Amino acid sequence: MPLNEIEQPDVQEWVSELTPGRRWNTVRTIYSPFRISMNATIKQKPPLLTASPCVGVELPKPKRRTRKRQLSGTDEEVLSRRPGPGGDVVGGHLHERYARALRFHRRTGLRPGELAGMHADQLDFERKEVTVSNVYIASRAVIRPYPKDEEDRVIPLLDEAIEAAREALAGRDLTAGCGIPYSDGSKCNSVLVFLSPRGAVVSPANYKGVLRRACQKANIPHLVSPYAVRRGFATWAKDRGVDPFTIQVIMGHSRLDQTADYVQFTEAARLQFLAAMKDPMNLRAMGPNDDLGANPGAETAGTTLDSAANGGHSTTA
Template identity: 25%
Template sequence: MPDAGGRTGLLIEAFLAWMTVQKGASEATRKAYAVDLAQLAEFLRGQEIDLGQPQTVTRRHMQAFLAWLFRKGEAKSSMARKLAAARSFFRFQMRGGKVAENVAAQVRNPRQEKRHPRALNVDETFALLDSATGPGGKRGPVVGSAEEERILCRDLALAELLYGSGLRISEALSLDVDDVQLSSRVLRVMGKGSRERLAPLSDTSFSCLKAWLEERPLLALPDEAALFVGARGARLNRREAARIVERLCRRAGLTFTVSPHSLRHSFATHLLEAGADMRSVQELLGHQRLTTTQRYTQVSLESLMQTYDQAHPRSGKR
């Protein structure tokens, strides 16, 4: 069916104008949605359907559109974005009374492949955590201004808890000073679903945390309860924490950077590779379900196979 009078183009332009004015869409989003909707219109023309008459488009057409994209080799993330553009477009048409239902909203997003964060190997982890080693191999902040040493002391303590105790970044940033029990070498952690657990402190985590607690009063606001605080003395946020780990990666001379969650991921992976019991790792990570912990076994197996391929004389890949 031909696009009489350029109906499709007019409807798309009206929608994009509404997205810009009413939704504050960026120019990049506007351009991406324009391309996505033009591609949808192209597909529908092949089905003898005119997007300029949106009431003629059905859920089956949208399902067929996703199947067409899949056969073309589109990434699932790209397919999901195109579906999001179509949903917004039909939502706009509903507001204008041109359609009675949002057919794009009746179609599920393509299932995304779950990507694990990069797990550091043991050497990389130690390089990152030792990046603040002082003169003569002494553990602790390197020589610098008093403020620089204080910040570095905090950074190292945070990284040690993420790897040494396997904390989620949200858990580490939620810690208050009162949650630290140095005498028994444990942390009181509030995990997902408001479930409390005790997380052990390694020797190095204990030392770094003790050093930070001595420096913290010089940086924290008087009434601030948070264990980790930023330069202004208030509770550290996730963006600042991400920058801390990136900074430690650079100090360690790593050719890549990782996220705070990669340190927790490395904690679990290294325990499993060393033969730790799955149930124990589950408790340490604060997972409610064992199946969540079992995801790490696949990563450990991949690492094991990579080592085998590189080292075994009969692997066929040497």
């Protein structure tokens, strides 16, 4: 079509046809070269056009990003608690096998497929570490013997993660094989660490469904997913003072900005900032499962308890 025959309504109609089924930024990416070309015809000497048909064209507006949820320590405690018969305690009703998987997951930050495909021979309890290699590929129902970045990584294990894995493996023949084919045809001589209540693989889709149903039963307003657990690990590690490069390596990210997308701003981070900047802050008692900052003592560093107010507030010393 000759350039001088393209009119603004034609461009608007084209953009409107592009919009359905596409993200707002995709439409803008497609439209941008055309707009640049039209502007170039005006700047050219002598100009090919005296006006751009792109003037006044309405593009889809950027959508505000919703805040991604993370699974906190409090959420984990509620989800893992099971009410006794006839009891009125609110709990997530997670089966003990899923509760163990969740406990391990939040303390390692694994991808859902890495958690599902983890075998017993990947664990080294003496060195307190796990080699992340096998991944369960749900779309093909196979084990892929390498992670997303195609390079194994070794990550440390907290005591609670070791405890969860030991409980999951107790009384089982660890050399029985997992019964799932490998994508490269190799033979398996180990077992999956975590299994569903029926003894099947903890597939990411089923795991997600279980977590969401547990949230509904436990009256947790935000439905968590396996990636919310992964974000919970990254945020917890950051609040405990682990440097971002270590978190990046543990999570298997190739770039630091990927890791930054997983970290949430929490109350512990706020208190840590106030303590670092030497601002007075309120003190409160914290339970064993609360997410603390880099240095739990930092919350009281440089402060004195106001005994007249029963220790409820602090003042700068």
